[in-house]
Amino acid sequence: MDLLNSLNDKQxxxxxxxxxxxxxxxxxxxxxxxxxxxxxxxxxxxxxxHPREILSITFTNKAANEMKERIGQLIDYNIDRMWIGTFHxxxxxxLRKNIEKIGYDKNFVIYDTDDQKLLVKDCIKEMDxxxxxxxxxxxxxRISNLKNSxxxxxxxxxxxxxxxxxxxxxxxxxxxxxxxxxSNALDFDDxxxxxLSLFENNKDVLLDYQDRFKYVLVDEYQDxxxxxxxxxRMIGKKNNGESNVFVVGDxxxxxxxxxxxxxxxxxxxxxxxxGAKVIxxxxxxxxxxxxxxxxxxxxxxxxxxxxxxxxxDFEEGELIRVIEVDNEKEEAFMIASSILKEIKNDLSYSxxxxxxxxxxxSRALEERLIREGIRYKIVGGLKxxxxxxxxxxxxxxxxxxxxxxxxxxxxxxxxxRRKIGKKTIDTIQTYANNNELSLFExxxxxxxxxxxxxxxxxxxxxxSIIELLMVKKDAMSLSxxxxxxxxxxxxxxxxxxEDTIEGRSRVENVNEFFSAAVDFExxxxxxxxxxxxxxxxxxxxVDKTDEKANDCVTLLTVHSAKGLEYDVVFIAGLEEKMFPIxxxxxxxxxxxxxxxxxxxxxxxxxxxxxxxxxxxxxMVFGNHMYRTKSRFINEIPFEYLDVEEExxxxxxxxxxxxxxxxxxxxxxxxxxxxxxxxxxxxxxxxKLCMGDKVKHKAWGIGTIVQMKGEGEDTMVTIAFExxxxxxxxLSFAPIEKA
DNA sequence: CGATACGTCCTTTTT
DNA sequence: GGACGTATCG
Numbered sequence: 151m152d153l154l155n156s157l158n159d160k161q162x163x164x165x166x167x168x169x170x171x172x173x174x175x176x177x178x179x180x181x182x183x184x185x186x187x188x189x190x191x192x193x194x195x196x197x198x199x200h201p202r203e204i205l206s207i208t209f210t211n212k213a214a215n216e217m218k219e220r221i222g223q224l225i226d227y228n229i230d231r232m233w234i235g236t237f238h239x240x241x242x243x244x245l246r247k248n249i250e251k252i253g254y255d256k257n258f259v260i261y262d263t264d265d266q267k268l269l270v271k272d273c274i275k276e277m278d279x280x281x282x283x284x285x286x287x288x289x290x291x292r293i294s295n296l297k298n299s300x301x302x303x304x305x306x307x308x309x310x311x312x313x314x315x316x317x318x319x320x321x322x323x324x325x326x327x328x329x330x331x332x333s334n335a336l337d338f339d340d341x342x343x344x345x346l347s348l349f350e351n352n353k354d355v356l357l358d359y360q361d362r363f364k365y366v367l368v369d370e371y372q373d374x375x376x377x378x379x380x381x382x383r384m385i386g387k388k389n390n391g392e393s394n395v396f397v398v399g400d401x402x403x404x405x406x407x408x409x410x411x412x413x414x415x416x417x418x419x420x421x422x423x424x425g426a427k428v429i430x431x432x433x434x435x436x437x438x439x440x441x442x443x444x445x446x447x448x449x450x451x452x453x454x455x456x457x458x459x460x461x462x463d464f465e466e467g468e469l470i471r472v473i474e475v476d477n478e479k480e481e482a483f484m485i486a487s488s489i490l491k492e493i494k495n496d497l498s499y500s501x502x503x504x505x506x507x508x509x510x511x512s513r514a515l516e517e518r519l520i521r522e523g524i525r526y527k528i529v530g531g532l533k534x535x536x537x538x539x540x541x542x543x544x545x546x547x548x549x550x551x552x553x554x555x556x557x558x559x560x561x562x563x564x565x566x567r568r569k570i571g572k573k574t575i576d577t578i579q580t581y582a583n584n585n586e587l588s589l590f591e592x593x594x595x596x597x598x599x600x601x602x603x604x605x606x607x608x609x610x611x612x613x614s615i616i617e618l619l620m621v622k623k624d625a626m627s628l629s630x631x632x633x634x635x636x637x638x639x640x641x642x643x644x645x646x647x648e649d650t651i652e653g654r655s656r657v658e659n660v661n662e663f664f665s666a667a668v669d670f671e672x673x674x675x676x677x678x679x680x681x682x683x684x685x686x687x688x689x690x691x692v693d694k695t696d697e698k699a700n701d702c703v704t705l706l707t708v709h710s711a712k713g714l715e716y717d718v719v720f721i722a723g724l725e726e727k728m729f730p731i732x733x734x735x736x737x738x739x740x741x742x743x744x745x746x747x748x749x750x751x752x753x754x755x756x757x758x759x760x761x762x763x764x765x766x767x768x769m770v771f772g773n774h775m776y777r778t779k780s781r782f783i784n785e786i787p788f789e790y791l792d793v794e795e796e797x798x799x800x801x802x803x804x805x806x807x808x809x810x811x812x813x814x815x816x817x818x819x820x821x822x823x824x825x826x827x828x829x830x831x832x833x834x835x836x837k838l839c840m841g842d843k844v845k846h847k848a849w850g851i852g853t854i855v856q857m858k859g860e861g862e863d864t865m866v867t868i869a870f871e872x873x874x875x876x877x878x879x880l881s882f883a884p885i886e887k888a
Numbered sequence: 889c890g891a892t893a894c895g896t897c898c899t900t901t902t903t
Numbered sequence: 904g905g906a907c908g909t910a911t912c913g
Contacts, residue, residue, distance in 0.1 A: 210903085238903055263902080281908090282897090338903050408901065508900050513904095530902080571889050690903060709901050731900055748901080771898075772904050 153192055153224065157184065164429045165189040167396070168198070171386075171423035173371075173416070174398040177460045178445070178754035179436025179715065182398045186369060187217055189396065190232070191224040193365055202231040205363040205385065209370040210690040211236060213713060233363070237378050238338060241345040242684050245336075248355050252348050254334060257680060259552045260687040261330070261337045264536065266290050268557050269333075273325040276583075279318060293323045297339045298375055298410040303327060332588055334554040342377045349384050359385050364394060370712075371399030371419075375410035383422065393423060401456055402449050405709060405748045413454060434460045436715055436757055438467025444760075444786045445753045451785055452743045469792035472783060473763040477774075478511070478723075481765050482518035485720050488761060489524055489703060492718050499525055501717040503704040505752050507729040511722060512705050519703065529706035530691035539645065539656040540663050544686070546635045550619050551679050554588035563589075566644035568612055574605045590616070615639060628682055629668045636660065708752045719756035721749075724764040725777035749782045844885045 154162045161181055164174045165188040176182035190206060193199040208214040214234045221229055233240060242260070250256055261269070270290050274281060296306055303324035310316035330337065336344060349356040366386040368374065374382070386395035397419065404413045420426045434442055442460050449455070471488075475481045489502060504515055512528055519526045534540065542565055545558035553559075564570045577599050582592035596609045615638060622634050636642045645657050670685060671677045691710050704716070723729055730745030753760065764779050783791075843853055 236903065285897090287898090341903085405901080406903095409903080510899065567890080569889070573889090688903070707901060728900095733900080769904085 153195060154188060157181075157188060158433060160429055160431050160433075161185050161188070164396075164431070165192055167427065167429075169392065169394055171393050171395045171419075171426040172397070173419040173423075173426055173428045174396070174431060175416075175428065175456060175458060176398050176400055176431040177434060177458055178400065178403065178751070179434040180431035180460070181435055182369070182400075182431065183213075183217065183220070185431070186367060186398060187220040187224060190217075190229075190367065191221050194221075194227050194229070195225050199365050200231075201227065201229045202233075203362060203364040204232045204234075204367070205240070205365070206232065206234040206367040207237055207240065207369065207382075208234065209236065209373065209713065211239065211688070211693045212690070213369065214239075236688065236690075237374075237381070238341050239684070239688050241341040241381075242688065244345050244348070244359070245341065246680070246684075248348055248352070249344065251352050251355065252344060254331075254336075254344070255552070255554070257334070257552045259333075259335050259548045259555050259558075260341065260684060261333075261335045261557065262687055263290070263338075264541070265335070265557045266337050268560075269326060269329055270322065273322045273329065277318070277321060277325065279322075283315070284318070284322070289319060289322055292319060293326055294337075294339050295410060296323060297343055298377055300343070300377070329556065332554065332586070333556045334552050334588075335557070339377075342375075342381065346377055346380055346384070349381075356384060357389075360388050366395050368395070368397040369399075370403075371397035372401050372404035372413060372416045373399075373406040373411045374415050375406075376412055376415075377410075379412065379415045379422075387423075395423060401454070402452070402458075402747055403712065403751050405712065405744060405751060407744045417454070417456065430458055432458050432460055434462045434464075434754075437462065437754060438464050438758060440467045440469060440790050441753060441756050441758075441760055444470055444790045445750055447787055447790075448746060448753065448782055448785045449750045452746055454743055468759055470760045470762060470786065470790055472791050472793045473761060474779070474793075475763060475765050477765050477767045478514040478769060479518070481722055481763050482514045484763060485515065485722065485761070486518045486522045486524060488720070489519075489718075490522065492759065497717055498701050499703045500701045502720070503706065503711065503714070503716040503718075503755065504720040504722055505706060505708050505711050505755065506722045507708060507731060507748075508723075509707060515705060515722065525702045526705055527702040529694075529704060529710045534659070534662075534694065535686060535689075537656075537659055539660050542641065543632070543635065543660060543663060544683070546619075546639060546641075547632070547679060547683060549590070549616060550623055550635070551683060553590040553616070553620075556582075556589045559589040559593075562639075563609075563612055566640045569608045570605065570612065574601060574609065577601055578609070623679060628671050628677055628679055629664065631679065632664055632667050636664075708748050711755050712751055715755055715757055717757045718759040718761070719752070720761040720763065721752045722763050723768070724762050724780040724783055725768065726780055728768070728777065729780055730782070746782065749780075844887055 154165055157165060158181075161184060164172065164185045167189075174182065174185060176185065186206070190204060193204065194201055206214075206217065208217060214236065218229065218232075218234060233243070235243075245254075245258070246256065249258060267286050267290055270286050270293070274284050274286065274289070296303075303320055306323060307317055307320035310320060330340070349359075363385055366382060368382055382395060382397070387393040397416070399416045401413055401416050404411060404416070407413065415422075420428060437445075439462055442462050446459060473481070473484050473488075475484055485504060489499070492502060493499070506512065506515075509530060516526070516528070535544070542562055545555075545561040548555050548558040549562065560575065563575065578589055578592050578596065581587070581595065581599055582589050585592065590613075593609055593613055596606050599606075601609075619631075619635060619638060622638075623631050626634060641660075645653055645660065648654075648656070666686075667682060670682055674681065674685075691706075692714075708721075721729075726732070729749065730742055732741070732745075762783055764777065764783070766777055767774055768777050769775070843851060845851055
């Protein structure tokens with residue numbers, strides 16, 4: 151069949167497999183997405199399955215969309231009725247239809263990690279516990295772990311009755327669950343767990359889905375957790391003993407153990423699904439021989455693996471460049487310089503990525519990239535949807551969608567200011583707690599509470615605003631409704647009256663959010679408010695990055711980089727305690743193995759060129775900390791490395807650094823056509839000051855609203871008339887006094 | 889009630 | 904070095 155002609159033998163064997171469970175062990179870059187898309191196309195084209203009989207689970211929505219597209223290119227069938235998406239989005243789909251069967255309202259909302267934290271905080275306060283002893287984040291992740299292990303609050307409390315601290319953790323867990331229920335809200339874990347219990351308690355519902363989905367495919371199987379495994383088994387294993395479960399994964403790329411992912415799911419697949427066929431894909435089509443050998447040498451230090459060895463037909467390629475620097479600023483400098491050098495080799499920015507272990511590393515890199523005029527985009531980190539103004543608008547949306555949502559209620563009852571202060575809110579909260587009501591329900595009975603008449607009036611006014619919006623919701627399209635929210639609540643007036651730099655950039659953000667809603671409306675048929683809310687809360691960081699931002703260097707964590715590839719990859723911060731991250735007193739072997747897998751993932755993102763950098767000193771919380779080279783660099787055989795840079799940096803005197811800077815300066819200037827001469831610019835520092843009008847080459851006229859730093863490090867924030875607020879390095883910005 | 893001023897904690901990684 | 908919470912004052 152010519153559909154499968156372009157595949158190699160192993161890939162074809164997997165794609166054309168008929169009935170029965172299959173585990174495809176697919177090393178990095180061995181074409182697993184090809185196998186998945188071709189398999190689906192094959193199933194449909196040969197008539198083995200109708201699109202609606204296929205359930206395909208991916209790790210991100212982006213991966214789902216790409217797969218859909220690629221299948222569409224392979225065959226000429228309508229595949230809209232196929233289910234493809236992340237575990238979470240598929241569970242939402244199931245729950246929207248069936249959640250009433252397990253005692254929730256259909257209009258439930260999804261709480262993200264921030265919402266969860268607020269809720270945990272509430273619980274700690276309500277139980278009058280010491281905030282210092284009960285760390286919100288620790289409790290939150292503990293609750294998450296317990297939920298995923300399916301340990302109930304009662305059981306946990308009983309098991310730990312003699313331990314004061316743990317017993318309280320159990321009580322917090324219990325209270326948290328109670329509050330979630332009152333708010334008719336589900337957290338990320340609930341989406342999976344509630345689906346599981348729905349299936350367990352309603353066999354008929356489960357049977358429907360078992361019947362429907364003849365073929366179940368799961369990508370990134372190594373990163374599934376216990377609950378996800380159970381879901382796959384439930385839907386995949388039919389009553390007649392048949393199970394057409396097709397999972398693809400790579401135990402060497404299992405990097406979500408901390409989130410409950412269980413590497414044993416993939417290691418034990420053959421036990422779990424009797425008669426499973428195992429197919430190994432070992433030919434890599436991505437990286438050079440040297441990069442691959444380096445990756446292999448590192449990962450073989452792990453014990454928890456099935457074992458495989460990637461190989462390639464590709465040429466040997468370049469040596470891996472190791473860069474040793476003094477600190478994170480120099481690291482950023484060296485990376486930026488190397489990017490500019492690579493640009494010379496006909497590579498574009500979009501072919502390059504900088505990977506790091508923690509999001510906080512992006513700042514130093516970013517500063518340098520701005521300074522060198524290198525376009526970049528950051529995946530994750532400062533999250534658009536995490537901004538106050540966006541969260542506020544979302545809270546309004548969520549409250550109208552589900553009035554029981556207490557977290558959202560609290561968030562916006564006094565934003566914009568409505569003269570409803572802490573005391574009033576506490577009173578409502580107490581009343582709500584005593585009567586087992588949600589805050590919104592309690593607010594209706596505000597007259598029964600001991601409050602001043604003006605407070606009562608303010609609360610009632612707030613209620614009527616929300617009530618009106620609830621009516622409007624059903625009469626308007628999503629985007630119209632969002633506009634109504636913005637105006638009716640007074641939020642728009644609040645932002646516009648602010649008239650500060652931040653205020654204006656908030657207006658811009660809100661507008662951007664609205665255009666995202668319009669976009670959503672046009673793109674999807676299912677485009678109600680609840681669809682939109684589910685959509686935005688389930689987007690992954692990778693999903694959120696702007697595809698349209700063209701020709702940019704990508705900055706992202708190694709976790710976010712999973713599944714992606716670039717010609718040139720920089721891995722930054724390769725120091726002990728950084729990558730691998732080792733927290734003070736736990737030297738768990740399993741943790742180190744996961745870190746090593748993470749490094750393996752990072753290395754195998756590179757197609758042609760790989761840079762590894764480490765700093766001898768790094769700022770942590772504003773303290774200088776000495777660092778040593780990561781063990782992972784030492785695990786790569788020396789013959790694959792080019793450590794020349796090390797010699798450049800043998801001396802740590804300032805003079806030596808100057809020399810290196812000089813060395814790169816000439817090259818940098820070659821490419822910086824938008825960057826005027828450095829010296830000339832430096833003089834601007836003296837001339838310009840706050841409030842001055844300036845003219846920018848690209849952005850036109852603007853006003854300086856902030857200046858930070860001195861001399862060549864001065865940063866200016868300029869409010870442009872049409873282009874918004876930008877922060878620039880004064881010494882490099884193409885601006886002049888207007 | 890709300891604005892401002894300082895102290896404390898923190899950081900893995902994300903659906 | 905920054906987000907967030909508490910203290911203090913207008």
